[in-house]
Amino acid sequence: MNILSMQKVTKKFFGLTAVEDVTLEVAKGEIIGLIGPNGAGKTTFFNCITGYYKNDDGKIVFKGQDISGLSPHKICKLGMARTFQIVKSFGNLTALENVMVGAFNRVKKYNEALKIAEECIEFVGLGPKKNEVANDMNIGDQRKLEMARALATKPEVLLLDEVMAGLTPTEIEGVIFLVRKIRDSGVTILMIEHIMAALMSLSDRVLVLDRGKTLSVGTPEMIVSDESVIASYLGRAYAAV
Amino acid sequence: MADKVIKKGIINILVAVIALLILLSPLVADDYLLGVLITILTSAYLAQCWNLMSGYAGQFSFGHAAFFGLGAYTSSLLYVDFGISPILGMFAGAAVAAVVGLIIGFLSFRYKLKGDYFALATLAFAEILRVLFNNTPALKAAVGITIPYVDNWKVFQFGDRKIYFYTAFVMVAGITYFLYRMQKTKMGLYFIAIRENEDAGNALGIDTFKYKLIALTLSAVLTALAGTFYAQYYLFIDPSIVFNSTISVGAIAPCIIGGVGTILGPVLGAFILTPISELTNTYFASFSGMNMVIYGAILISVIIFLPNGVMGIFNKNKSKRKLNLNIKLKSNLKQIQ
Numbered sequence: 001m002n003i004l005s006m007q008k009v010t011k012k013f014f015g016l017t018a019v020e021d022v023t024l025e026v027a028k029g030e031i032i033g034l035i036g037p038n039g040a041g042k043t044t045f046f047n048c049i050t051g052y053y054k055n056d057d058g059k060i061v062f063k064g065q066d067i068s069g070l071s072p073h074k075i076c077k078l079g080m081a082r083t084f085q086i087v088k089s090f091g092n093l094t095a096l097e098n099v100m101v102g103a104f105n106r107v108k109k110y111n112e113a114l115k116i117a118e119e120c121i122e123f124v125g126l127g128p129k130k131n132e133v134a135n136d137m138n139i140g141d142q143r144k145l146e147m148a149r150a151l152a153t154k155p156e157v158l159l160l161d162e163v164m165a166g167l168t169p170t171e172i173e174g175v176i177f178l179v180r181k182i183r184d185s186g187v188t189i190l191m192i193e194h195i196m197a198a199l200m201s202l203s204d205r206v207l208v209l210d211r212g213k214t215l216s217v218g219t220p221e222m223i224v225s226d227e228s229v230i231a232s233y234l235g236r237a238y239a240a241v
Numbered sequence: 242m243a244d245k246v247i248k249k250g251i252i253n254i255l256v257a258v259i260a261l262l263i264l265l266s267p268l269v270a271d272d273y274l275l276g277v278l279i280t281i282l283t284s285a286y287l288a289q290c291w292n293l294m295s296g297y298a299g300q301f302s303f304g305h306a307a308f309f310g311l312g313a314y315t316s317s318l319l320y321v322d323f324g325i326s327p328i329l330g331m332f333a334g335a336a337v338a339a340v341v342g343l344i345i346g347f348l349s350f351r352y353k354l355k356g357d358y359f360a361l362a363t364l365a366f367a368e369i370l371r372v373l374f375n376n377t378p379a380l381k382a383a384v385g386i387t388i389p390y391v392d393n394w395k396v397f398q399f400g401d402r403k404i405y406f407y408t409a410f411v412m413v414a415g416i417t418y419f420l421y422r423m424q425k426t427k428m429g430l431y432f433i434a435i436r437e438n439e440d441a442g443n444a445l446g447i448d449t450f451k452y453k454l455i456a457l458t459l460s461a462v463l464t465a466l467a468g469t470f471y472a473q474y475y476l477f478i479d480p481s482i483v484f485n486s487t488i489s490v491g492a493i494a495p496c497i498i499g500g501v502g503t504i505l506g507p508v509l510g511a512f513i514l515t516p517i518s519e520l521t522n523t524y525f526a527s528f529s530g531m532n533m534v535i536y537g538a539i540l541i542s543v544i545i546f547l548p549n550g551v552m553g554i555f556n557k558n559k560s561k562r563k564l565n566l567n568i569k570l571k572s573n574l575k576q577i578q
Contacts, residue, residue, distance in 0.1 A: 105446030
């Protein structure tokens with residue numbers, strides 16, 4: 001059985017249909033890439049899955065349970081975590097405390113949370129900076145911090161919303177490595193990304209959205225040679241890759 | 242790292258010494274000075290109550306007079322009308338404040354009131370209670386309640402001001418220690434997370450609605466205790482005193498002066514503000530209102546020059562690098578494009 005299944009998910013904002021009839025089955029251990037032009041509904045789709053928006057139509061089934069309409073913290077408890085397109089750090093807390101907030105999702109005691117937090121912060125490579133205040137960290141580190149925080153909640157599915165945006169090429173390489181490492185630890189990943197080289201190399205399958213609708217679903221090889229995707233998003237230059 | 246440990250040790254010793262000095266002060270203080278000290282301590286206590294909910298959990302309240310008044314009225318009415326000792330009445334007051342706090346919180350948070358809007362809602366609730374108590378004969382209306390003086394510890398009355406002083410001291414020490422311990426718990430960290438970024442907290446499994454309600458209710462309960470203390474100390478209350486917005490402001494001002502969301506800031510703030518208002522009251526007695534002008538001027542200067550309160554002087558080097566961060570972000574974006 002698939003760990004996550006979206007069936008004909010639709011979200012409308014008054015007259016505008018931001019997500020329309022999007023269907024996607026996600027198998028355990030997969031990395032799914034999500035691409036599309038600006039305003040295609042990628043983040044809205046993420047917000048529906050994680051409970052920030054209630055979908056108007058369709059079903060979202062996570063581990064056999066319909067989660068549409070559940071609040072975000074309940075969905076997190078069930079085992080789904082996310083990062084945000086615009087980083088939302090707890091600015092005046094240290095990196096370690098930031099991650100501890102996530103760790104408290106599974107444990108009650110301070111010391112247990114501290115232990116999980118230290119593991120997660122080490123995992124994303126922020127170990128030496130664990131006592132820095134989040135506000136003082138650069139954007140790359142803050143994105144890694146968000147991932148560490150999400151991992152500390154012990155998710156089975158992780159949704160990454162443009163974790164590479166605004167990073168230097170070296171930092172991007174680090175994140176690619178990190179995403180693989182997270183998947184290898186048994187976490188299923190959905191990721192929105194505009195950096196094609198990174199996304200195509202990571203994803204097992206790619207979902208292309210355009211104006212709220214599914215334009216195409218398939219392996220990266222299929223996507224880059226799909227005429228409709230090239231026309232609406234990738235452009236001619238990329239098609240050669 | 243070693244620097245930090247030493248710094249922390251020095252602070253701990255300093256706090257202990259100052260606390261000891263305050264504790265011993267009744268031995269030398271005259272009645273007037275003792276009265277001022279009690280005012281300082283009650284002000285510090287109220288400020289800590291506000292600090293719990295607004296400083297730590299980030300839910301700004303302009304209406305703490307509501308809980309203060311409910312505490313004062315519940316214990317006083319129970320004592321005057323039914324002869325129940327305010328020692329018990331204190332907890333009844335806390336229970337009433339808890340229920341009202343839950344109602345205010347449920348309504349406000351259910352309809353997602355945040356920031357200024359939530360603060361205005363709490364102000365409105367406090368005003369509703371003031372008007373209600375002012376106009377309800379069963380609650381003694383505007384006449385207020387005069388508590389008969391009997392000087393018996395069993396009804397929370399002490400002939401000696403020193404006892405009031407020590408009671409207030411224990412209250413302040415207790416709530417300050419509670420806040421200190423709270424920082425190292427799941428609840429404390431959740432409160433701060435909600436203050437820093439509620440959406441992110443929600444994504445990490447925090448039931449923000451529940452934890453905001455806990456913060457408000459806890460703060461309401463503790464504030465009500467101060468209300469009972471006030472009633473038993475002054476032996477007279479009426480709605481325009483205990484439900485007055487000056488009580489709410491009195492809970493906020495020491496926090497702003499000392500440092501919102503810090504452990505010692507509100508206590509420090511109370512030790513700065515109360516003597517100032519006492520001195521201006523004494524020296525400008527002939528210019529009525531002058532004390533408020535000076536008080537206001539001090540508040541404004543602190544907000545301008547010390548936006549993080551007096552405690553902010555000690556916790557520098559935060560958020561200085563925001564500008565650098567923005568520059569870095571922009572240069573990163575350029576590279577990628």
